[in-house]
Amino acid sequence: MSLAFSAPVDGAIPIRLVAPEDCEETLATLPDAAASWARHHGFTGALGQTCALPGESGKPMAVLVGRGGPSDRARQRFAAGAAIAALPEGDYRIESLPDGTEGQEIALGYLLSLYRFEKYRAQSPTLARLSPPDGVDAARLERIAAAEALTRDLVNTPAEDMGPNALEAAVRALATEFGAEVTATHGDSLLDANLPLIHTVGRASDEEPRLIEMTWGDTGPSVTLVGKGVCFDTGGLNLKLGASMGLMKKDMGGAANVMGLARMIMSGAEKMRLRVLIPAVENAVSGNAFRPGDILTARNGMTVEINNTDAEGRLVLADALALAAETPPDLLISMATLTGAARVAVGPDIAPFFTDDDGFATALTSAAHSVADPVWRLPFHAPYEAMIEPGIADLDNAPKGGMAGSITAALFLRRFTAPVTRYAHFDIYAWQPSPAPARPKGGVGQGIRAIYEALPEVLQQ
Template sequence: MPDSLFTGASSALRPIHAVTPTTLDPFLAGPGAAWRGWVAAAEFKANAGAILTLPGDDGGAAAVLFGLGEAADRPSLVAGTLGARLPAGDYALGSGFDDPALATLAFALGAYRFSRYRAGEPGPRLQVPTGVDAAHVARIADGVTLARDLVNTPANDMGPTELAEAAADLAERHGAAFAVVYGDALAEGFPLIHTVGAGATVARSPRLIDVTWGDDAAPRLTLVGKGVCFDTGGLDIKPSAGMRLMKKDMGGAANILGLAHMVMDAGLPVRLRVLIPAVENAVSSRAFRPGDVFRSRKGLTVEIGNTDAEGRLVLADALALAAEEKPDLIVDLATLTGAARVAVGPDIAPIYGTDDSLIAELTRHGDAVADPVWHMPLWPDYQTMLDSKVADINNAGNSPFAGSITAALFLSRFVPDDIPWLHGDIFAWTPSAKPGKPEGGEAQAIRALFAWLSARYGA
């Protein structure tokens, strides 16, 4: 998170007063009496997200009125529009915010800009309110920024090599161990990861990223992220419209790295492992074909029903590796299916898992931090949709129905029943800007996961 988002200044701060249509008149009858005429002339009605600068005696900006609207469920969330819309200057939260910590985080998340290729103008800075844990806010904003930056970076600058470099940088930052498996070792030990990435050029060859951190004696937490840096669909090639946003198909990996940053920066008492299969699903004479059959790391044979169902293949080998050391918990995130978006849209992360009570806990924490997740069923009767006549399982369902569920069921075949496992079929993208969510790459479910993991491991 850029240091420029927050200020330690104690003077020359412009207070931001949050008001609803109901509380506007009481404010103007009390502390805002001097601005009653100004507000009336501007026809400010305190609609959600409305901003009105209030003048001082010298004619400059003295304060800001910020509209919450009348039906705001979590008023402080609306503060996510402030970082994007206020002019440069130093500000402080004034009256009317129900949750200063959430408002501060929303301000930071809304102020995000992807500036790798185009420099932005200086933006507003906010003083962290007294009583708000600045380090906690910064930790979460940093993790979100990391995830968004990785997703927003186009594939020409974010291939498997660059994704590995980003993971290595994060590992170095936190004193974690870093390793990469590639080449012959990958082909031998992780055949599905190698298969999906075989069609790419040598410079964009597949690899498995492996980061470990923490005390070996601590509870073992393993995070797995789908790192398909670009997905053409392979020989079952996508149409151009379907390929337009496929730079974000490594959104699972980006989000896992953002979550890993939060976990390590907070010093959660866990032994963390991060596994990212990083590939490009390219079209070439070396690309895998529909009808091919491959043996997975776990030993199950997989028939290729569709080369565009590649994410579950690379995750299968990574999950099999994760399970080998029998961790206390495995969590994977992946931009896995369009069916998930049909089911819940872009803003909600569908969550599957082997323990309903864990998902219920995660859902509660997601609601508390305004990062919603939704429990979806691992419906066992749909396993037959993945039947193959020549292999143990097919990577694509034989029906147009329940695509997100069958993808999760496919993954479940590679995680033993006795290991708690959660799978998030995320979108990792905000199609149109909302408070705290600029259009573009998005961190999805990781604030919920971090809140839940912090509670679960006693931090």
């Protein structure tokens, strides 16, 4: 599937983007019959509203698309771009794209609306073909859209076809495309490599647990991305109820998102040394599954009391983060579908993140606004450290009481990042629960466009 603009075509139908406050002024520039047509059909410039103006041949002479007001655009992103993608079959061009972030959002919204997940069933294609609008870096937007499509495809694919083996194959395919290198440590070799938590969480599955590592680039700052790759999560012996298990194919959403971000970086030929670490496992149930009450020793020597086998994501991330920290990068980022507490706190549309680095947080927040990829900073709240210390071991993987679950999970992960000084953790949902403009129900990238936009500033700080 190609999420790309079409080549310019002579005779393409012009699109005029109209804000409500400029609607009458725009209509006054049209022939009387066309203006009357638009008024008769109630066109006001509302966000995502469209009105095709008939020409003498029957082909539209132009299409009006509503930009909406600032408050409307703040409530619903990508609506204008999605409206363009939903136009009838034909070749279109935008006469004048708004400056700045709004124009970028409209163009990207069109591209993201081209996405279809067709692995198991053919979907109706988008028939409106849009030439690259003036005023945007079309090639950059196409690279971002392709990365988003990769993330969506990975999350949408069920665990039967996206277990640890398939996830490793997807990483290798991405690496081949961009000349990166991949190594993987499987099964009992994880114990030889001192990655015991990854092994323990995944050993009950028929597919071997593994750590997948991809490296790319040999100049510039070093960036390490760690993504949770729990390809399916039954909850282990603390078995989830059916309703809670139904979406667990998306529990590798952290891995899918760091792969999407890696694709943006590599396709843009950014000057950095990139390292991607993905602990890929299935949290299954069998006679050798790890148990509540077990005490495990992580790569860095810390002991962890298991009070819930359904809090497994932080365990596999712990080993990967400890490995990453042994060669401290300039920036370390982890992404994971880690806690329901994060979803409860900010809902499915916002990517909450944790960092002690105010410069990173400021740059990321600004970038998130400019690329319509909302994030929200949550605190590494030091007084809650005691909640993850059970007494019998160094750490507790599932503190009792249910308070501040996202924060305590983030604090748990931070224990494995020393001596790294610049670390950020994203506790994402990676799923669009209901259709929205440019975002069909299903897997979705969260925070990665904001990170990509912020990286140049962050790495210069």
